[in-house]
Amino acid sequence: MEKLIDIGKYIEIGINALEENFSGLWRAIDNIISWTVDSINDIFLVIPFYVIIILVTVGAYYAKAGKKSFKKEGIKDGASLALFVVLGLILVWAMGYWEEAVQTTTLVIVSTFIALIFGIPLGIWAARSNTANAVIRPILDLMQTMPAFVYLIPAIFFFSVGNTPGVIATVIFSLPPAVRLTSLGIRNVPSDVIEAGYAFGATEKQILFKIQLPLAKTTILAGINQVILLALSMVVIASMVGAKGLGSIVYQGIQQNNIAKGFEAGLGIVVLAIILDRITQSIGKK
Amino acid sequence: MSDKRKIKIHVEDLTLIFGKRKQEALKLLQQGVSKEEILKKTKCTVGVNKANLEIREGEIFVIMGLSGSGKSTLIRCLNRLNEPTAGKVYFDSHDITRETNKELLETRRTKMSMVFQKFGLLPHHTILENASFGLEIRGEEKEQREARAKRALGTVGLKGYESQYPAELSGGMQQRVGLARALANDPEVLLMDEAFSALDPLIKSDMQDELLQIQNKLHKTIVFITHDLDEAIKIGDRIAIMKDGVVEQIGTAEDILTNPASDYVEAFVEKVDRKTIITAETLMFEKFTFAEINKEGPKSIIRKMRTVGMDVLPVEDEDKKFLGYVRLQEILKLEKEKETSIKKVLKTDVPSVYKTYTVEDMLPLITETRYPLAVVDEENGKLLGIVSQTSLIIEATRFEMEEVIELKEKANEI
Numbered sequence: 001m002e003k004l005i006d007i008g009k010y011i012e013i014g015i016n017a018l019e020e021n022f023s024g025l026w027r028a029i030d031n032i033i034s035w036t037v038d039s040i041n042d043i044f045l046v047i048p049f050y051v052i053i054i055l056v057t058v059g060a061y062y063a064k065a066g067k068k069s070f071k072k073e074g075i076k077d078g079a080s081l082a083l084f085v086v087l088g089l090i091l092v093w094a095m096g097y098w099e100e101a102v103q104t105t106t107l108v109i110v111s112t113f114i115a116l117i118f119g120i121p122l123g124i125w126a127a128r129s130n131t132a133n134a135v136i137r138p139i140l141d142l143m144q145t146m147p148a149f150v151y152l153i154p155a156i157f158f159f160s161v162g163n164t165p166g167v168i169a170t171v172i173f174s175l176p177p178a179v180r181l182t183s184l185g186i187r188n189v190p191s192d193v194i195e196a197g198y199a200f201g202a203t204e205k206q207i208l209f210k211i212q213l214p215l216a217k218t219t220i221l222a223g224i225n226q227v228i229l230l231a232l233s234m235v236v237i238a239s240m241v242g243a244k245g246l247g248s249i250v251y252q253g254i255q256q257n258n259i260a261k262g263f264e265a266g267l268g269i270v271v272l273a274i275i276l277d278r279i280t281q282s283i284g285k286k
Numbered sequence: 287m288s289d290k291r292k293i294k295i296h297v298e299d300l301t302l303i304f305g306k307r308k309q310e311a312l313k314l315l316q317q318g319v320s321k322e323e324i325l326k327k328t329k330c331t332v333g334v335n336k337a338n339l340e341i342r343e344g345e346i347f348v349i350m351g352l353s354g355s356g357k358s359t360l361i362r363c364l365n366r367l368n369e370p371t372a373g374k375v376y377f378d379s380h381d382i383t384r385e386t387n388k389e390l391l392e393t394r395r396t397k398m399s400m401v402f403q404k405f406g407l408l409p410h411h412t413i414l415e416n417a418s419f420g421l422e423i424r425g426e427e428k429e430q431r432e433a434r435a436k437r438a439l440g441t442v443g444l445k446g447y448e449s450q451y452p453a454e455l456s457g458g459m460q461q462r463v464g465l466a467r468a469l470a471n472d473p474e475v476l477l478m479d480e481a482f483s484a485l486d487p488l489i490k491s492d493m494q495d496e497l498l499q500i501q502n503k504l505h506k507t508i509v510f511i512t513h514d515l516d517e518a519i520k521i522g523d524r525i526a527i528m529k530d531g532v533v534e535q536i537g538t539a540e541d542i543l544t545n546p547a548s549d550y551v552e553a554f555v556e557k558v559d560r561k562t563i564i565t566a567e568t569l570m571f572e573k574f575t576f577a578e579i580n581k582e583g584p585k586s587i588i589r590k591m592r593t594v595g596m597d598v599l600p601v602e603d604e605d606k607k608f609l610g611y612v613r614l615q616e617i618l619k620l621e622k623e624k625e626t627s628i629k630k631v632l633k634t635d636v637p638s639v640y641k642t643y644t645v646e647d648m649l650p651l652i653t654e655t656r657y658p659l660a661v662v663d664e665e666n667g668k669l670l671g672i673v674s675q676t677s678l679i680i681e682a683t684r685f686e687m688e689e690v691i692e693l694k695e696k697a698n699e700i
Contacts, residue, residue, distance in 0.1 A: 196406030198367055200420040200471070201395035210423070214410050 015154050026158045033164045037110055044102045052102075053089045060085045060275065063282040081278050088271035095264045097246060101272060104245035107163065107238065108231045108276070111170035115227050119175045120220065123182025124208065133183065140176040148173050148237045156241050166234075166243025174230035181223025185216025221284030228280055232273050246272075294475060294507045295364060297339040300373035302359055302531075305330030308371050321530060333359040335531040336373070346501060346508045348522030350515060356531035357511045361477050364509065365398045366390055377475075395424040399468035403480035405460045407452040407467075413439065414448035416463050420471040431470075438470035439463070441500060458489035465497075469504070478510045482517065494521050515558055527551050544568050564681050566648060567641040570661045570671030576600045577628065579609055584621040584628060587612065600660055600669060601632055608669040610634040611657045638662045641670065645681045652678055 019026065044052065061069065061078040068074030092101045126133040151172055155165035189212050197207045213220070235247030246265045253262025303311045311330035314323070321332045334356045341347045351357045362368035364375055366382060375382045377397065385393060399420060407416045414432060415422075417439050421431035439445060442462040452460050461481060468476055482490045498521060501508065512518050518525045519539040526536040527550075535547035543563055546552035575594045577587045579601050591599055597614035609632060616631035637651040638660040648659055652675045659673040676691065 190404070190406075192402055192404040192406040193408060195367060196400070196402055196419075197423070199365060199394060199400035199402075199406075199477075200423050200467075201391045201393075202423045203391065206423055211408065215408070217410075 015157060019158055030159045030162075030164045033110065033167050034162060037106055037163045037167065040106045040109065041103055044106065045099060049089075049093050049098050053086060053093075056089060056275070057082050057085045060279050060282075063279045066282075081282070084278075085275055088275060092268045092271055095268065097249065097265060097268050100244070100246045100249055100265070101268050104232075104235050104247060104269070105272060107166060107170065107235060107243055107245055108228060108272075111167050111174060111231045111234075112224070112228050114167070114171045115175045115178055115231070116224060118171075119178025119223070119227065120182050123179040123220075123223070124186060124213075126179060126183040127186035127212075128208075136179060140179055143172055144176045148234065149240075152237065152241050161242030163243050165241040166238030169241065170231050170234040170238055173234050174227045177226035177230065178223045181226065182216065182220050185219030185223075186212045188219065189215045218284055221280065225277060225280040225284060228276050229273060232269065232276065235269065291342040291344060293340050294343040294378065295339070295341040295509070296374075296376040296379070297337055297341075297360075297364075298374040298376065300334055300337045300360070300363055300375060301371050302333040302356075302363055302368055303330050303371045304333055312371055332531050333368070334363065334370075337528075337531075337533045339526060339533065339536065341507060341509060343507050344505045345523040346510055346521050348510045348512060348518040348525045349528060350512055350518040350522075350525055351528035352513055354530075355528040357513075357528050358479055359531075360528070361479055361509055361511050364475075364477060365394055365400065367400075395420070396471070397473055398475045398477055399471045399473040400477040400479065401461070401464045401468050401481040403483050405452070405457075405464045405484075407460060407463055409452055412449050412451060413444065413455070413463050416452065417466040417470050419467055424471075434472075435466065435470045438466040441469055441503075442466045442496070456489075458485050458493060461485060461493065462496075465500075469500075474507060476506050476508045478508060480511050480513070483512065483514065490517070497521060515554060519558065519563060527554065539563050540565060540568055561646040561649075561682055562644055564645045565641060566639050566643045566659070566661045566671075566673055569645070569673045569677050569681060570641075571674065571677075572671040574600065574672045576602050576669065577612060579603050579628065579632070582628070583626045584617045587617055587628065588614070588621065591617075598657055600658075600672060601628070602669050605666075606668045608638055608660050608662045608667060610636055611660075633657070636660065639673070640664050645678060648673065648678055649682055 061082040064081045065074035065078035068077065092098060122136060126136045148169060152165065152169050155168045159165045159168065193211055193215065194207060197211045202210065235243070235245055236250045237247070239245065239247035239251045246268045249265035250262050250269070252258070253260075253265065301312065301315065303315070305311060305328060307328040307330055311324050311328045311332070314327065315332060315335065319327075321335070324330060324332060337356075337360055339347070339349075349357045349360060359368055363370045364377075364382070366375075366385075370383055373383070377393070382390070382393060408419065411419070414435055418426075418431040418435035421434060426434075436445075436448065439448065439462075442465050444459065444462050444466060447455065447459070452463065455463070461484075464481070482493045485493060494517060497508075510518075510521060522539060524536060524538055525542055527534045527542065529548075529550050535542055535551050537545075540563055542551060543555050543558060543560055546555055575590055575596070577590065577599045580603065582590075587599060591597060591614050598611050601609045601612055603609055611633045612628055612631055613633070617628065620628065620631060636655055636657045639648055639651065639662070641661055641664075643661075651659060658675060659678070660669055661671045661673060662669055676694070679693075
């Protein structure tokens with residue numbers, strides 16, 4: 001059938017115009033992201049793997065056990081997670097994918113960081129203004145349902161292949177829960193507490209920082225947890241535009257029809273996912 | 287006495303309309319269109335309709351009404367949590383409705399504190415942090431604000447609970463924290479919105495007593511919202527009754543009970559136990575006939591008794607001090623004996639009461655005597671009025687006049 005409307009063409013024209021007119025900006029973004037990812041990678045890879053394993057294990061134990069870390073109950077709480085972290089990370093190292101795992105983790109950290117920088121303020125805005133909410137929500141729906149491959153294309157167009165388009169695609173994909181859960185958390189703060197705040201002469205800023213954000217903390221942390229897991233689930237797709245890490249091993253496995261390679265890298269992703277999930281969940285529960 | 291106190295808050299023609307087409311609705315309201323019509327025409331609800339109140343310094347002023355009567359809306363106009371559509375709220379003759387945002391914050395931070403029905407405590411803060419919340423908001427140093435919050439917690443009887451969290455406390459105790467938070471700010475005015483309505487009846491009663499005790503010490507101006515008339519009567523110096531956004535009546539509990547301004551108020555107060563509220567002052571008959579001990583002899587007293595148709599007269603001295611009663615029978619005897627003084631037959635061991643005695647206080651007194659109760663001035667013993675036994679029984683039993691007379695006759699026959 002003949003096309004009656006050619007939306008694709010307009011999008012293409014728009015993207016082209018953006019690319020040509022703001023090429024300096026894109027290059028700057030590309031440089032910043034590439035430099036950040038590379039630097040973090042380098043730092044992680046300079047540190048011996050066992051030091052990192054010990055640090056992550058201790059961190060996970062502390063996140064889980066909290067203030068009781070040096071008491072009996074704390075050991076009961078945190079021991080199983082600590083054990084899993086040690087064994088999981090040793091497994092990743094023993095399979096020979098330590099460097100890739102570090103690259104993937106870096107990608108997740110950087111994307112999550114960017115997603116939160118945009119997501120939490122947007123969530124606050126959406127919670128406090130119904131107009132903002134009405135505008136932001138359909139955009140979030142679009143970001144979550146539009147297949148990730150579709151925005152890989154312009155990402156390459158702007159940033160060429162490498163880590164940057166991977167990070168950008170990951171940010172777009174993982175941003176929505178940060179916005180949604182921040183907004184949800186703030187909207188769920190009981191109105192009588194807010195009213196009490198106003199009655200005692202709190203400014204809008206005080207209401208936000210002394211009442212809304214602290215009371216929404218648990219929900220916001222659940223959102224951060226979701227952002228991290230979604231970011232991790234994007235690593236394979238991100239590797240298609242040149243992002244390095246475990247995702248690219250899986251991608252190679254697909255291309256080479258190499259079951260062993262694919263499975264091992266996939267297992268590494270699962271280990272990372274479980275560790276990141278349990279640590280962030282424990283922080284959220286405190 | 288209370289009338290001489292300074293007016294702290296003066297609410298003048300205060301109107302609040304909810305909805306988008308406020309101005310249109312306001313115009314209709316001023317033309318005298320009814321609430322229902324306005325809702326139909328503009329989809330706006332009239333929350334408060336031209337309320338006028340004068341709240342005096344140091345009094346507990348209760349605003350009472352059922353839910354939807356606009357009482358909570360009205361109290362929120364006082365600190366502008368609700369923005370009035372029209373009218374004025376004067377605080378110490380300074381118009382709050384015209385304050386800029388900055389002035390308003392200052393007013394809320396220093397002059398008026400609020401206590402809420404649902405407490406409004408911060409669940410992630412300790413009791414001490416909650417009590418010092420108002421001080422934190424206005425930027426006081428940690429040490430100073432915690433010292434003041436501790437003192438306020440002591441006032442409401444929560445010493446020792448400082449480091450606990452709201453969820454660990456019972457409802458009554460949580461509301462004490464709410465009260466401490468308000469008191470810590472040392473405001474001039476306390477706004478209490480159904481502050482005790484969420485509590486169990488026994489705890490509620492305790493809290494009312496406690497509030498009255500605190501008020502005895504601190505003498506704040508308190509605006510108290512409730513839907514409970516018993517509560518209003520117990521703690522209110524004066525009560526305003528609201529219905530459909532309109533203030534129907536303002537007065538002391540007794541004013542309202544004895545002279546309900548409308549059917550609505552009357553229906554409201556019907557169920558109240560009047561015995562504990564109605565006082566001698568309301569019941570007493572002030573234009574009574576009396577005999578003066580050194581001026582009048584039996585003859586003139588008999589004449590007086592005959593003209594008013596009574597067989598008992600109160601006797602006063604020249605300073606109007608109440609001395610006792612004389613009875614017709616005995617005076618007649620005196621006249622036969624040609625006595626000129628009535629001192630012989632003056633009954634002095636009769637009960638007398640003060641203006642503030644309630645029906646409940648007076649009822650036991652009439653069982654011991656056949657004389658009416660004399661109401662005397664507390665300071666100089668002057669006779670102010672007479673409370674007849676019949677009127678007391680009517681008040682106590684709510685029987686009609688005829689029924690009481692009939693009962694009395696029957697009792698006399700026996």
